[in-house]
Amino acid sequence: MNVPFLNVGATYTSLRGELDEATARVLASGWYLLGRELEAFEQEYARYVGARFCVGVANGLDALQLSLRARGIGPGDEVIVPSNTYIATWLAVTQVGATPVPVEPDEDTYNIDPARIEAAVTARTRAVLPVHLYGQPANMTAIVEIARRHGLFVLDDAAQAHGARVDGQRVGSVGDATAWSFYPGKNLGAFGDGGAITTNDEELATRLRVLRNYGSRVKYVNDVQGYNSRLDEIQAAVLRVKLAHLDAWNARRAQIAARYLDALRGTDLVLPVVADGMEPVWHLFVVRTRQRGQLQRQLQERGVQTLIHYPIPPHLQEAYASLGLPKGTFPISERVHDEVLSLPMDPHMTDEQVEYVIAQTLDALRGQLQGK
Ligand SMILES: *Cc1c(COP(=O)(O)O)cnc(C)c1O
Numbered sequence: 001m002n003v004p005f006l007n008v009g010a011t012y013t014s015l016r017g018e019l020d021e022a023t024a025r026v027l028a029s030g031w032y033l034l035g036r037e038l039e040a041f042e043q044e045y046a047r048y049v050g051a052r053f054c055v056g057v058a059n060g061l062d063a064l065q066l067s068l069r070a071r072g073i074g075p076g077d078e079v080i081v082p083s084n085t086y087i088a089t090w091l092a093v094t095q096v097g098a099t100p101v102p103v104e105p106d107e108d109t110y111n112i113d114p115a116r117i118e119a120a121v122t123a124r125t126r127a128v129l130p131v132h133l134y135g136q137p138a139n140m141t142a143i144v145e146i147a148r149r150h151g152l153f154v155l156d157d158a159a160q161a162h163g164a165r166v167d168g169q170r171v172g173s174v175g176d177a178t179a180w181s182f183y184p185g186k187n188l189g190a191f192g193d194g195g196a197i198t199t200n201d202e203e204l205a206t207r208l209r210v211l212r213n214y215g216s217r218v219k220y221v222n223d224v225q226g227y228n229s230r231l232d233e234i235q236a237a238v239l240r241v242k243l244a245h246l247d248a249w250n251a252r253r254a255q256i257a258a259r260y261l262d263a264l265r266g267t268d269l270v271l272p273v274v275a276d277g278m279e280p281v282w283h284l285f286v287v288r289t290r291q292r293g294q295l296q297r298q299l300q301e302r303g304v305q306t307l308i309h310y311p312i313p314p315h316l317q318e319a320y321a322s323l324g325l326p327k328g329t330f331p332i333s334e335r336v337h338d339e340v341l342s343l344p345m346d347p348h349m350t351d352e353q354v355e356y357v358i359a360q361t362l363d364a365l366r367g368q369l370q371g372k
Pocket residue numbers: 059060061062085086088089131157159160180181182183193194195
């Protein structure tokens with residue numbers, strides 16, 4: 001049997017009729033940017049996450065970057081970021097000319113550790129940028145409380161957390177602004193690039209609408225030096241169709257995660273931990289082992305595709321050599337990056353595929369034990 005890590009095309013084949021209708025409607029309309037589909041999607045997504053406003057943009061990185069710009073964050077400012085995250089989180093900060101100040105994660109949840117945030121706050125700190133990594137919500141209650149005390153902007157990176165809840169409240173209106181990616185492999189993915197910001201702050205939403213469209217409110221009148229960063233009509237129409245299925249897909253992910261957790265408990269693998277009050281959406285199912293390379297190879301030989309999220313922490317990337325943060329600066333993040341492995345996680349996996357992944361993993365672990 002072969003189990004791919006993720007079958008992105010399955011969302012199309014499973015919803016072909018609805019998706020063909022939606023894309024054909026846009027193509028026939030003769031209107032492809034900043035139109036009715038985007039407006040409708042923005043309303044529907046804002047309602048879904050429980051925020052007052054949603055602003056569609058070109059991708060998740062722009063959602064982060066434009067939010068920082070809309071808040072006037074730039075050179076001389078510091079933004080607190082997780083030491084372990086996808087590099088886009090850091091890139092948004094450096095793109096606006098600000099300085100990322102990394103904070104180590106809680107080793108159980110892999111999310112930024114609120115207890116370490118306060119020590120990283122300086123007179124230059126303007127914002128904190130938590131990430132809901134792997135679909136597990138960060139500890140927003142603690143983070144927002146610290147941010148309020150220091151007057152910091154809370155921008156949460158929810159690129160992996162569509163539909164997740166913190167104490168019953170959906171991610172998307174808990175921070176001051178929430179950035180979303182609709183990259184095809186996310187829980188809610190377009191057929192190309194896409195992103196959005198949700199917020200309850202009307203002024204921020206208005207600034208973002210201006211920034212995404214050349215700094216213009218009225219055509220050919222430019223108030224600020226803006227950007228071209230728009231969520232196009234075809235992607236918006238596709239996302240409207242898929243949004244109606246997001247809860248069902250997330251429920252299936254949770255079912256798969258529950259099965260993995262149950263079957264792999266008692267092995268040497270470090271399993272995901274869900275913190276109190278959190279409802280994750282299992283963008284990824286990440287286990288940890290010192291024998292990662294061996295386990296990945298063994299699973300690959302048995303037709304089970306796994307991935308590593310992520311192999312190199314941002315501070316050790318060549319791209320950030322200029323920050324001068326050598327190996328050993330963030331030991332928790334470095335250890336996590338050396339040991340994590342993501343098992344296949346896709347709402348379209350069959351029960352047979354899930355059981356095959358479990359059986360092969362258990363078998364590989366038993367083999368490792370005997371080989372010791
Ligand atoms: C995917 C992702 C992004 C960037 O989204 P794009 O749409 O690819 O620009 C940002 N942050 C995290 C945590 C992500 O997983």
